[in-house]
Amino acid sequence: MPAAFAxxxxxxxxxxxxxxxxxxxxxxxxxxxxxxxxLREGEILGLVGESGCGKTTLMLSLMRLLPSAGRIVAGRVxxxxxxxxSLSEKExxxxxxxxxxxxxxxxxNALNPVRTxxxxxxxxIVRHNxxxxxxxxxxxxxxxxxLVGIPANRKDQYPHQYSGxxxxxxMIAMALACAPLIVIADEPTTALDVMIQAQILELLLTxxxxxxxAVILVTHDLGVVAEICDSVLVMYGGVTAxxxxxxxxxxxxQHPYTQQLLDAFPDLSNPSDRLTSIPGYPPRLDALPPGxxxxxxxxxxxxxxxxxxxxxxxxxxxxxASCHRVESE
Amino acid sequence: MxxxxxxxxxxxxKLFPLKxxxxxxxxxxxxxxxxxxSFELNRGEVLALVGESGCGKSTLALTLMGLETISQxxxxxxxxxxxxLKGPALxxxxxxxxxxxxxxxxxxxxxxxxxxxVAEPLVVHRLVRSKAERADxxxxxxxxxxxxxxxxxxxxxxxxxxxxxxxxxxxxxxxVLEPTILLADEPVSMLDVSIRAEIxxxxxxxxxxxxxxxxxxxxxxxxxxxxxxxxxxxxLGRIVEIGPTREVLANPAHPYARALLSVIPVPNxxxxxxxxxxxxxPPDPIDLPPGxxxxxxxxxxxAVCREQDPVLQDVSRGHQSACLLQT
Amino acid sequence: MxxxxxxxxxxxxxxxxxxxxxxxxxxxxxxxxxGLAVFAPWIAPYNPKTPVRVSIEDIYARPSSEHWLGTxxxxxxxxxxxxxxxxxSLTVGFFASFISIVIGxxxxxxxxxxxxxxxxxxxxxxxxxxxIPDLPLAVVLVALTKPSLLNIIFVIGILGWxxxxxxxxxxxxxxxxRKFVLRARAIGAGNLYIIRRHILPLxxxxxxxxxVLVISxxxxxxxxxxxxxxxxxxxxxxxxxxxxxxxRGGMSAGAWWALVTPGFGIVWVVLGCTLLGHGLxxxxxxxxxxxxxxxxxxMVARPxxxxxxxxxxxxxx
Numbered sequence: 001m002p003a004a005f006a007x008x009x010x011x012x013x014x015x016x017x018x019x020x021x022x023x024x025x026x027x028x029x030x031x032x033x034x035x036x037x038x039l040r041e042g043e044i045l046g047l048v049g050e051s052g053c054g055k056t057t058l059m060l061s062l063m064r065l066l067p068s069a070g071r072i073v074a075g076r077v078x079x080x081x082x083x084x085x086s087l088s089e090k091e092x093x094x095x096x097x098x099x100x101x102x103x104x105x106x107x108x109n110a111l112n113p114v115r116t117x118x119x120x121x122x123x124x125i126v127r128h129n130x131x132x133x134x135x136x137x138x139x140x141x142x143x144x145x146x147l148v149g150i151p152a153n154r155k156d157q158y159p160h161q162y163s164g165x166x167x168x169x170x171m172i173a174m175a176l177a178c179a180p181l182i183v184i185a186d187e188p189t190t191a192l193d194v195m196i197q198a199q200i201l202e203l204l205l206t207x208x209x210x211x212x213x214a215v216i217l218v219t220h221d222l223g224v225v226a227e228i229c230d231s232v233l234v235m236y237g238g239v240t241a242x243x244x245x246x247x248x249x250x251x252x253x254q255h256p257y258t259q260q261l262l263d264a265f266p267d268l269s270n271p272s273d274r275l276t277s278i279p280g281y282p283p284r285l286d287a288l289p290p291g292x293x294x295x296x297x298x299x300x301x302x303x304x305x306x307x308x309x310x311x312x313x314x315x316x317x318x319x320x321a322s323c324h325r326v327e328s329e
Numbered sequence: 330m331x332x333x334x335x336x337x338x339x340x341x342x343k344l345f346p347l348k349x350x351x352x353x354x355x356x357x358x359x360x361x362x363x364x365x366x367s368f369e370l371n372r373g374e375v376l377a378l379v380g381e382s383g384c385g386k387s388t389l390a391l392t393l394m395g396l397e398t399i400s401q402x403x404x405x406x407x408x409x410x411x412x413x414l415k416g417p418a419l420x421x422x423x424x425x426x427x428x429x430x431x432x433x434x435x436x437x438x439x440x441x442x443x444x445x446x447v448a449e450p451l452v453v454h455r456l457v458r459s460k461a462e463r464a465d466x467x468x469x470x471x472x473x474x475x476x477x478x479x480x481x482x483x484x485x486x487x488x489x490x491x492x493x494x495x496x497x498x499x500x501x502x503x504x505v506l507e508p509t510i511l512l513a514d515e516p517v518s519m520l521d522v523s524i525r526a527e528i529x530x531x532x533x534x535x536x537x538x539x540x541x542x543x544x545x546x547x548x549x550x551x552x553x554x555x556x557x558x559x560x561x562x563x564x565l566g567r568i569v570e571i572g573p574t575r576e577v578l579a580n581p582a583h584p585y586a587r588a589l590l591s592v593i594p595v596p597n598x599x600x601x602x603x604x605x606x607x608x609x610x611p612p613d614p615i616d617l618p619p620g621x622x623x624x625x626x627x628x629x630x631x632a633v634c635r636e637q638d639p640v641l642q643d644v645s646r647g648h649q650s651a652c653l654l655q656t
Numbered sequence: 657m658x659x660x661x662x663x664x665x666x667x668x669x670x671x672x673x674x675x676x677x678x679x680x681x682x683x684x685x686x687x688x689x690x691g692l693a694v695f696a697p698w699i700a701p702y703n704p705k706t707p708v709r710v711s712i713e714d715i716y717a718r719p720s721s722e723h724w725l726g727t728x729x730x731x732x733x734x735x736x737x738x739x740x741x742x743x744x745s746l747t748v749g750f751f752a753s754f755i756s757i758v759i760g761x762x763x764x765x766x767x768x769x770x771x772x773x774x775x776x777x778x779x780x781x782x783x784x785x786x787x788i789p790d791l792p793l794a795v796v797l798v799a800l801t802k803p804s805l806l807n808i809i810f811v812i813g814i815l816g817w818x819x820x821x822x823x824x825x826x827x828x829x830x831x832x833x834r835k836f837v838l839r840a841r842a843i844g845a846g847n848l849y850i851i852r853r854h855i856l857p858l859x860x861x862x863x864x865x866x867x868v869l870v871i872s873x874x875x876x877x878x879x880x881x882x883x884x885x886x887x888x889x890x891x892x893x894x895x896x897x898x899x900x901x902x903x904r905g906g907m908s909a910g911a912w913w914a915l916v917t918p919g920f921g922i923v924w925v926v927l928g929c930t931l932l933g934h935g936l937x938x939x940x941x942x943x944x945x946x947x948x949x950x951x952x953x954x955m956v957a958r959p960x961x962x963x964x965x966x967x968x969x970x971x972x973x
Contacts, residue, residue, distance in 0.1 A: 051521055163610040164382075166610075193381040193382050193548050194381070194548060194550070195588070195592055195606070196381075196610070197592070198592035198606045199606055199608075202604075202606055220521060222522065222594075222596045223551070223593070223594020223596050224594050226594060226597055227595075246598045250596060250598050251598075261522065261523060262596060264523050264525065265522060265596045266549075266552050266554065266555050267595060267597065268550070268554055268590070268593050274530075275526035275529060276526055277523055277525065277526035277527035278523040279527075281491055394841075396838070396841055419844075420844040421844075423842070423843065423844035424844065427843070428839070428842040430835055430839060430842075432835055436836050436838070437836055437839075438840075438854055438857075438858075440857050441853075449840070449843060449845075449853075450843040453844055499839070502839075502843070506843075
């Protein structure tokens, strides 16, 4: 745990969470398998992995918004000491948005084109019946827009009058509408230009500072993670590959997947390095390799890796990695 | 134009007339997509064209391919003016310049097999006589693009391949005509980080093996830095800085290039540094600001920037920048 | 290679089609009608062409064991007429709709693909054709020409293409914007090549679905024209049967069988075609579903949830 956050109050405690997808006539696909992590007040956690590694599924299961085929088969999700998995549908609906809000991937392009931005934000507030009368509601919308850096007088404009960056800001405003403790942002900067991406990341940092917001940033971009995250959870094929503070992940990565992922990322501070890529493809969730899930693509795999799934080894107080090589060292 | 110059673009402009908003409004407004761009591409060189979306880099690529008409300026390829080519001459020309598109999920016809897709340019240009010759060339290009063994791929459909493999198919299709220039429009931005490097190194290998010149269009200065010889930074339809990659990365002269460079994420948390984040979005390419078009967002703008439109000036040998304040 | 595409896509297509209830019902109805038409000489108890000696009792005779559906004004067997009538109705339906689809498809593709002035011109023409009431125009056209089966087919064919043209145009517009069309241009392909290899194959399934709907309209139109007495009196169609029963005292004789039988035939085929057409459209219309473009399942790990959309996480990066 980074020093700054070791004492901060614990918000979210996820333990041994497993999610399966079941469908008729097929074996269950283990989309998320035994994942644990914690989130403290004001912490920004980066959740990193390739397409289909289960990161979106993990986030949806925290919100209990899994599609009908998804089943949470094991684990606990404690939010301020309350187990979210045992709440009734009505109670969890109250937790969503008021305590934990999510910015869905690509949602900025799914805004209703025929309704104003202000109107769409007010819908969120009204649905969770927070504001009393119209004046309070209008005031709150203006306040939210200002908070994310949009002039309040633009609340009566339509999505097409907003640029991509502003639409993403509006999505953040919408997520903040009910003053949540945690915001989950799924690939919030993916489709944006570098400059706009930098603006959005800066906004997340400002919000953390102003509101003490905790953020889970789901991304495949290690550069973004290095810029703003405090801790990093690297996922591969539904399991935790490595979980550590951002400094440890970048300067002392222990899992070969983390190492290879870092090598695949262009580093302008050291451009003479040659970029490498990870050969092969991520495994299918319904046909996982018998041993370590990364073994078929791993350059340093040995006999044992192909038969036995490595447990999560604790390397230091806040550094976990699931690799057989770690044990032998 | 010296010996090694393959493609020379001079003062290229592409204006899109704006549709009249109302009946009474005068229809003389234009979108200045590309507004006076000049550069040279040398033989066997990789030139990266970097800019935000809407800066005109994709339109520039389409005009170079002859897929958009040119409003003004000239394009000279291998000593021949190809600006106003039409019909069969243009089609022959296209054999020399081929393009790799951004989205490998969309740029392959889902109903055609990989073999048909790669052979398509040969069919279109009627370049092969026999089926055997065609199969042979398709085979060679697939293997050159890293799809080995080619037999495993020729009869498959695009949806059976991963994003990286599809992009290789697109590259194989571009190679089959043995072009001298490859325009790569964001070839890796839709792919997972873990496989970007292999596509980039494939392009780098092609340059070495076949001596192809590559115009690499991207919004990511970071990837450009890895494999371009020279970098051109575009802003609102103009090149604001151009020079050797190392030189531009080490001493960016234009404030926009400096800002772009500063916001590129560096995968090292110990190097979190001061970032120059520009406010707002690029201005609208319809009503361009007077003077330097970057001044409304420029952190160091002076009064003179509002009046005078800067031109590219030498910073050092081969390194030019368009800023009034550069010393 | 071409064969392979068709096999894979038809195999997958049939798998989906089997599960669409109305489509299968429609297909069965259409197949029954076609069977009737093809095997008419073997199924029908009498041949309508053979002259019969008629006594007064044979005219509009009630259904009996000899004539299951009674007789008509000429003392001929209604069931046999009905079975042979299917031939004419379906022939007109198929050929007229073929003409409509070819005209509509060509106009739609050309308008959608070339755009600009050509599109404007062709679409205004379509609009004009759409607002002119079909029936009076058909009556005029048929009346001006000699009433023959060929003319009827031709008139129905050139009046029925508007819907197809609009549908094909809108589909062409969306296919045209796809990146693989841009890639084909970048390769150096000409317009005709692009239309043939890239536009047509993606528009064709929709045209097939539309054909079935146009057939039902053509059959209905043929019946209407025949009923109004504008068809060749020597060809025997369901509309013609209705016309004869109506104008030659079938109503006053209380011969319901002579009216209901051809009416039933028309309703059967039109309903069958409509159901089949909607069944096909649900599978083939890309705006109702986007299936064959999703990511290859064997390459990318994805949850097996029914909602495949969100499972493509990170794909758009």
